[in-house]
Amino acid sequence: MASHSQVLVEEKSSVRILTLNRPSQLNALCLDMISRLLQLFLAYEEDPSVKLVILKGQGRAFCAGGDALPLVRDIVQGKWRLAANFVTYQYTLNYVLATYSKPQVSILNGIVMGGGAGLSIHGRFRIATENTVFAMPETALGLFPDVGASYFLSRLPGFFGEYVGLTGARLDGAEMLASGLATHFVPSTRLTALEEDLCKVGTSDPSFVSTILDAYTQHPHLKQKSAYLRQVLDVIDRCFSRRTVEEILSALERETTQEPNDWISTIIGALKKASPSSLKISLRSIREGRLQGVGECLIREYRMACHVFKGEISKDFVEGCRAILIDKDRNPKWEPRRLEDMKDGMVDKYFEKVEEEEGWEDLKLLPRNNLHASAMATPKL
């Protein structure tokens, strides 16, 4: 029963409100929550009386991501296939959301990170508030932005996706709206009223939902130091469009020598702190994702995740979790240590099947009628 109470369900006529309810862990997703959500979403899709699904989080987070500690425990005990099993469910859920035939609204009134992004960004409507903090922090953990992030990050304007995915930079609600990660911005004080209005929806036509949301939405100003301001964005585009991580770094360094700048130094610092193997596979993943459908992205990310968990090329995921989540010394010892030690051939491996592993298969996604992922309505470029 515990698993059910970790996802609260409210039925309001033809609307279902799902609340992630594990506030002490910032609603981090465990396997029980994921399978419960998957079960509920699939059932609602079949149920003609359900027209709209709302997803939100209890407490100060929407969802801080997948629960990494059990995964690391499994890996350390030599059972990486259990970790792979976890992401199989998680990615399947991401795929169902990306191809969902009914509108869903995610209310992002707090922390949205990693797996939390995978749960919301693929959906039709994403509501940011003044409390929203978004980030894909995987490269600092020795992982890579997964949960379909190679699909949605690569579809952000210019090369903002590479920036967000590689540096783990935090975005606020205004930046999410400006970049297209969020579709609407609603002040948190208005959320209760918005929910009540949404519960009156009697159709699955997204334009009706849109009309309601439009009535509540605001256009907040970007902060003075926002990364989404034109002049900053130009630098991000110039640098993060480069062919390799090394070239991105040297482009950024060239920018600072021309005009010393705090925020570029922060970016460089973040890249230098992150796992070199993570940076390289993340960049490749986003670049490939730009040219692929969401299903292909998840299948590729599954291969990559399995290689990360298996740890043959690099064990940075275990090391990153140790340094950030367990020992909290924030001083991971990456291996390979330097970018140039992470050769192209090693990067290639992450994108190949896990051949030598018995019984391993590529991720098999459920057949879906609505192949066309509607995520990432392109914002104005």
Add this chain to the structure above:
Amino acid sequence: MSDNRALRRAHVLANHILQSTPPSSNLSLTREVCLQYSPPELNESYGFDVKEMRKLLDGHNVVDRDWIYGLMMQSNLFNRKERGGKIFVSPDYNQTMEQQREITMKRIWYLLENGVFKGWLTETGPEAELRKLALLEVCGIYDHSVSIKVGVHFFLWGNAVKFFGTKRHHEKWLKNTEDYLVKGCFAMTELGHGSNVRGIETVTTYDPTTEEFVINTPCESAQKYWIGGAANHATHTIVFSQLHINGTNQGVHAFIAQIRDQDGNICPNIRIADCGHKIGLNGVDNGRIWFDNLRIPRENLLNAVADVSSDGKYVSSIKDPDQRFGAFMAPLTSGRVTIASSAIYSAKVGLAIAIRYSLSRRAFSVTANGPEVLLLDYPSHQRRLLPLLAKTYAMSFAANELKMIYVKRTPETNKAIHVVSSGFKAVLTWHNMHTLQECREAVGGQGVKTENLVGQLKGEFDVQTTFEGDNNVLMQQVSKALFAEYVSCKKRNKPFKGLGLEHMNSPRPVLPTQLTSSTLRCSQFQTNVFCLRERDLLERFTSEVAQLQGRGESREFSFLLSHQLAEDLGKAFTEKAILQTILDAEAKIPAGSVKDVLGLVRSMYALISLEEDPSLLRYGYLSQDNVGDVRREVSKLCGELRPHALALVTSFGIPDAFLSPIAFNWVEANAWSSV
């Protein structure tokens, strides 16, 4: 009936008059009765690993290709638009010629700023060359104008400086060219002379008093014509000209001349006019140039093979003017290499669009009230598209092989590269034009919409059959080279070596009288037929030329009279060389589904080539029964390739955004809501 129609019409009219508001969405067409788009991916499955196949087809630099695809998709300069819920990038061909030229230049600036051209002239070695070729190919998939404008600058101007020039030229120009501080063009063709470069009429003399060359356009037919980049952007050009020293014509030489200053003003003693609007490639500013006794420094002669001393003496390490000319022309091979491979990528775009459409568009029912049939389920539609798909596969391997021998070239391989690149350039570009026309017709009326690309590409790529060597002239050169090889081997009584003629040293292959399905699909049989045809035609051609020469005709005139055999031979040589490349590719991969499908594709390529060539019957290599068997097998292979059609075009690795709306949800792309 007519009453009914009149009533209905009246009803419609009444509705128009009575209804002041547009019909609400509830009244709009109901879903049940309407056609719905169903993505091909829902009904088709992949029988092999498409990523593996893509690696084989692209052959090299897959990650770099994906990078530049992404670069173009993420920029506003590449005309992003949303159709049917998907993003497409494709030039706006409805822009004026002037607008297309400016946006093409801007796109090149953008690619430059992002480091795409880094090392294109300053890095050497096969790896750097392959990367450059891959990036250029992707430019051409986006827009032929971009790749041609880039190609003229780097491969014609840049390579001319690199290969015809010496250290002083390299230091002065190469890095500046790579950074686009100078914009180069290449003035070879004249109004009066195209393929016959030796006949050009531009004249250059030397003035020892000032140590300058004087370049002159003596008559209207000597005006430089079709010079890409000359009309608007180029600052410098390579000038091909006869070099007259002390009244002696030393033949064609190459010089560097500045034609515009840094502000874009045309230099004195230069006149430039526009070539005007073209049937395609309007993003390239082709111009005409006249030189009015233009003076250039002595150092501007590209002196790798010949030089003029300051006091006006002509010196050359190559004494024979024919050989000297050959040395000049050798670097032009790179153009044929890039054209051949870009033609295949264009055919891939056309086929990916037409085949995806044919897997989602239906027409006519075969049973009363039955569902309409998917276009590609018609055997006739399969016969139209799938053999072209197989040829495109085979030629894709041929283009890759050509690139490999080009980047690994040595002085010894120059001749082979010249022959193979000539044959491949002609056959691959003809194949592209043929494919695009078939694809245009196969998608019906949708094919005439520019945004659907297949029709537009015909105009954009048509010139490929002409530039860098007219296809017919190139094919004659292939036959002539084979003739020379044959005569030289026979005369010296030496075995054949090179150009794939080694099979001539073995006895003539004997073909079985009865052709079963398994014989027809056997690579040994296929090789034997192709060898037999090449060998026999080469023997016929040489004996016919010898006969004519015996009657007192000159060798050149005998070639002209034997043009029919020459044409058959050129084609036989090239098709056999292509077959060999796909056989080699097949042999390199481990047993499995990719290899199996490639085997089917290769058999289709071999058999369709036989079916389409009347020379097999004409010269009796195959009997009437045999050609009937070939024809039946082609039809069978169509049926067997049909389930792989989607996977085969997906393996092209061309991102969705670089195809067109009819390749995806064409219902939504055309819906009223998207008007």
